[in-house]
Amino acid sequence: MFQVPNMQFALPEMFLLGMACVILLLVAFTGVRRVEWVYGLSQLTLLSTALIIFWSIGDGGLTFADTYVKDSLSDLLKLSICLVNVLVLLYSSAYLKARQLMQGEFYVLAIFATLGMLIMVSAYHFLTLYLGLELLSLCLYAMVAMQRDSAVATEAAMKYFILGAIASGMLLYGMSIIYGITGSLALGEVAAAVSMSTGNETILSFGLVFLIIGIGFKFGAVPFHMWLPDVYHGAPTAMTLFIAAAPKIAAFAMLVRLLVEGLIDLHSHWQDMLIMLAVLSMIVGNVVAIAQTNLKRMLAYSTISHVGFLLMGVLSGTQEGFAASLFYTLIYALMTLGAFGMILLLSRQGYEAENIEDFKGLSRKQPWFALMMMILMFSMAGIPPLAGFYAKLLVIKSVIDVDLLSVAIVAVITSVIGAFYYLRVIKVMYFDKPLVEHTVTASSLVQIILSANILMVLGLGLFPGMLMKICSIVFV
């Protein structure tokens, strides 16, 4: 029997959709002249959505005929997605304006992409999960392609689109196989059917393979990482920042919903697959990053290695492991925001600070921002007392707890290899002669917030207890 859904749970999504339509109309009727208004309204929308989510923390449950779930995990992830996107739009506004890319359409796509991420986070049904993912991906493809005069950007968009479509097809195929066996698309019923059924394990894991390919692609885990360096490199830096930060949080939600809440009974099957993905990602990401001269490309490979680390927590299959992965994801988003924020800050009209040598001698003219960059690089390398260290420590501890020592050893060795290329950036900033004049043209608001963002990496490294506690409450 049909029950009227509890609309209140979906208030953030409904508000965001309504505002997206308002912004779309504003763009259509004011054109390019009032793009500042569009920007302001988008920021206001994201902030109010974050407030709505914040106020509704606490109660939860299933609604919309079990296609939608609101729990503490969804509250936390949605809140961080909205706040991360506020920062993304803030950091990128000056960059976009200088390159005539500050069009209303960018903000419309950004808001719709945020909506897609929120839908993914709250999905409790294969259909909603897939539709949310497609909504997000479609916006991202268009964003990468927006700089149409740039051949690199167009190529990146093409690659992203085609590989993304194949990966979505794989994901859908896996979902259809699992539907064929369990007879349901709702994650709760799938989980019940999987725990009841006997003898179907082979074919279930057959479907699982395709699900993991889809997830691996969206994360950019090796061997499904081919698109990631090209897209990060080719897209305008503002778009790269957008792709790199919040969608990874949404992908984490997809991973948890599908594997942990849907198919936890197949843990022994997906654990092996995730071990492969994690180990390969850490090795390939960290080793190939050494050879890069372009900072955006280097950060892309560093993202691949971070993905390997965050998969480690999930593959352990314990509550502590999931919490560690969640902690890692949030810290990763914070560090990525800072790193690409720095590239955006140092770029100006006609000049992209995207090569490592562009950072040469940064400490001479901009000692404060060189310090900030140093904090970020140390944190990404996993050096105490920064947040990146605790994130790595927690995931490694979670695999040691389930006796996967070899995985932990690979993680430690590759993170030592990885430290080399992070330290090279620091060396270049402090010990080399500057090639260009480093000037910062961004407004003081952007400078202050970027500094606060990076200092948060330090702060969370000194006092990680609070966030760690929140992360572990979510999975109890």
Next chain:
Amino acid sequence: MEKIIFYAFAAILLFAATMVITVRNPVRAALFLVLAFFTSAAIWLMLQAEFLAISLVLVYVGAVLVLFLFVVMMLDIDLAPLQEGFTKYLPLGIIVAALIVAEMITVLNAPQFDIAATAVAGESNTRMLGRLLYTVYVYPFEIASVILTVAIVAAITLTLREHSRKLQDPGKQVAVRKQERVRLVDLRSAKVDKEEKQS
């Protein structure tokens, strides 16, 4: 009997789908796509999903394909360089595909899909679908409509540009005068030229 018909349609479907990606001529590929849609509609009919079958024919074969043919005919693509690497990579591709198929067969050698097909007696398929779509599945349905909106926004963002638009101003068109458009040029005919040269 039903099995034979199913396998016949399935074979045609696979054949058409393969042809879509292998034929050289894009128009022919589009026509094979029509065949693929039609046969999958027929398979749906066998599952007693009449409404889905008809909407597949109406929506895809009708609207989408006409659009597709338009695109194909308007884009002037030289296909030869696109397919240059095809034969070079074909053996490797076939080996990989054969391996994957063999793996799939070894994994799935037992029939394990055992959901009983449940056709509800005395209920119209279309009515059931409509009822579900606007009640139980209203949330995914709404998301799908948002995706379509985004598709339009993305398409317009990528194709519309201020300076490449061809705008017509009827006022200017009406106010144009003969002197602005027509220029009389005095051309001597070739015959006169010839005569002058001879003389």
